Amino acid sequence: MVLLGELLDFFLNASGIHLEISHSLKPLRLISRVPSMKLWLSVIVDTLPMLGHVLLLFMFVIHIFGVMGVHLWGGELRNRCFLGEDIVTMYNLSLSPYFDYVPGERASFVCSRHSETGERHCKDVPPYQENGNVCTLAAPHQDKPGNWGVNATAGPSHGDCVNWNLFYNVCRPDGPNPNMGSINFDNIVYAWITVFQVNCQI
Numbered sequence: 001m002v003l004l005g006e007l008l009d010f011f012l013n014a015s016g017i018h019l020e021i022s023h024s025l026k027p028l029r030l031i032s033r034v035p036s037m038k039l040w041l042s043v044i045v046d047t048l049p050m051l052g053h054v055l056l057l058f059m060f061v062i063h064i065f066g067v068m069g070v071h072l073w074g075g076e077l078r079n080r081c082f083l084g085e086d087i088v089t090m091y092n093l094s095l096s097p098y099f100d101y102v103p104g105e106r107a108s109f110v111c112s113r114h115s116e117t118g119e120r121h122c123k124d125v126p127p128y129q130e131n132g133n134v135c136t137l138a139a140p141h142q143d144k145p146g147n148w149g150v151n152a153t154a155g156p157s158h159g160d161c162v163n164w165n166l167f168y169n170v171c172r173p174d175g176p177n178p179n180m181g182s183i184n185f186d187n188i189v190y191a192w193i194t195v196f197q198v199n200c201q202i
Helices: 002-014 021-033 035-073 087-091 188-201
Strands: 080-083 168-172
Touching: 021 035, 035 188
Parallel strands: none
Antiparallel strands: 080 168
16 A cells, blocks of 8 residues: 555656655554554454444435425525615615624524514614614604714714614515525525534534
């Protein structure tokens, strides 16, 4: 095995590729010199078929839960709380079309479109914050800075700013999937990946 690695290194070096495969295979020489290493290697080789059976069973379980996930939650993780009114145009603001804790963050605010079920709804969106202060005021009826409840010289303090997050009140399946798109049940392949990630985190 080591000689084959050295031969492969020779041809790779001639092609300008330096991998040093033979150096990684040199510890295999211990197998022929240490009897206990031969015993351990034979035990590992004998258990490979049993490990293959366990792997097949694990893949079968992942497939079953993946199929269930596609039927139960296909597209549901795209639910986001969108602006129910054209607040951006009405008040000349720069707001995201849907609520997210921090733009580009891995965690996402996934809402439930059914008012009777689900653990998180658009009414659970946390208040808008400005300069570290939690805003509590309602939006004015007209675009007049005097009605915004903000002191132009002192700035917002103690909740004296408009809670624009109240307008994120429409739950629609038009957002991206959580965790940078890697967690979803939109198809069976992504369902397998999602179930595997859940198993690895337990």
